[in-house]
Amino acid sequence: MKVFLMSKRSAKDFDIDCIGHRNRLRDRFLQGGDSALADYEILELILFKLIPRRDTKSIAKALLKRFITLGGVFGAPLHLLQEIEGIGKTAALELKLISVASQRILKSKLINQKILNSWSTLLDYCKITLAHEEREQFRILFLNKHDVLIADEIQSRGTIDHVPVYLREIVYRCLELSASSIILVHNHPSGNPNPSNADIGMTQNIISTLTPLNITVHDHIIIGKDEFVSFKGLRII
Template sequence: MCDRTGQTLDTTLLLYMKDKTSTNNTQPGHIGHRKRLRQRYIKAGIGSLADYEALELLLTYTRSQRDVKPEAKKLIKTFGNLAEVLDSTIDQLLEIEGIGIQSAVLIKLVKDLSTKYLNEKQIYRKTINTPLDVVDYLRTKLGAYKKEAAMTLFLNSQNKIVAEEIISEGTVNYVYVHFRNIFEIALKYNSTAIIYVHNHPEGKIEPSDDDIRHTQHLVETAKTLTIEIHDHIIVNRYAYFSFKEKGLL
């Protein structure tokens, strides 16, 4: 009887140790999956990943011990597409179950770094001759705003941008701007020309009557300071309207 009990205990102990060793040597499925995602990205670039997979790979850097595919898919389902996810606010991201402050900040940081890259790589080094030279950047910068905002690009005598400023933020369909603020900044940077920009988050891209009167007043004020208004551009995420192209300047 003692022998049987000892044999039973030995057998149980062996089975326990075997099960424990097997558990330690087997990684959770999501660990292998994220490794394959990472390798695919390294070899073939971002185009090899679906939108949710790109977000999933990003989120692995804030959630190292859990599967983040559900959160990535939930982000795409909630906001509609990758661009909308990146354009969302931190507060909006935090409303998604499973998305904490670290993940929300990382997502926003990716968008802001991309914008800064466009700024330094494309905009500040080129001579600005037409609205097309800046419109993609402006749509990236202001197109996703949920409220109207006014921004000004300040140019030097070689038509190169020396600075940019968000002058004012308003409501979903109105923004009030003090011209004095614009020209104080222009004089600070010895700017000889300005491109004035604002967005239309809702409704049509064409200017309102107030937009047209506002622009005329801006041009008249600029003349007294020998500063040229190169253009007034209205943007949203998908389109733009140039006062210069339409003969309104």
């Protein structure tokens, strides 16, 4: 009986301490904004509602230890998030929704904008969308004659080090959308964004096929974990 009372009192004391800590974090955020908090503390604030009766500081630190950055945490696959002690299916899903919301926000900034004048936003969108994918993904941004985004589509998904590219499908989709130009984007899950000979050859094949149709390939962007490469920047195209 005595042990039971001690356990109950300890749980109550933990709740009081936890509430006090969470209130202090919220106050710091309200007064100083995001710069007043470390990355793990921002994660703590998010996890408070998802995991109400746990020490979320240790969970937040474990997430960052595994995935390195906030972007890595939010971009991590559901099954890897759930490998962290304290992160269940619901919490993992909520963290992924934050990533999806961020992607939608950035994409909304590209709508009805001249993409070539919004390059920084485009790169941010590509990074948050592709940097943490486990498999290669080949995307195409289709633009009209005013360089305004018509469509952003996944053309194909591949393995950890290869993605198939179907030239006939690219041509068909460009004509179907009446696209005047495109931007090619794919990721390297290895983290190294440097183009392979296959990447360069594939890009040149696409350009040589689309040029007679008066469709311009503005760039091919490869997204790594922390860096990106632009074929135009490298003067490959």
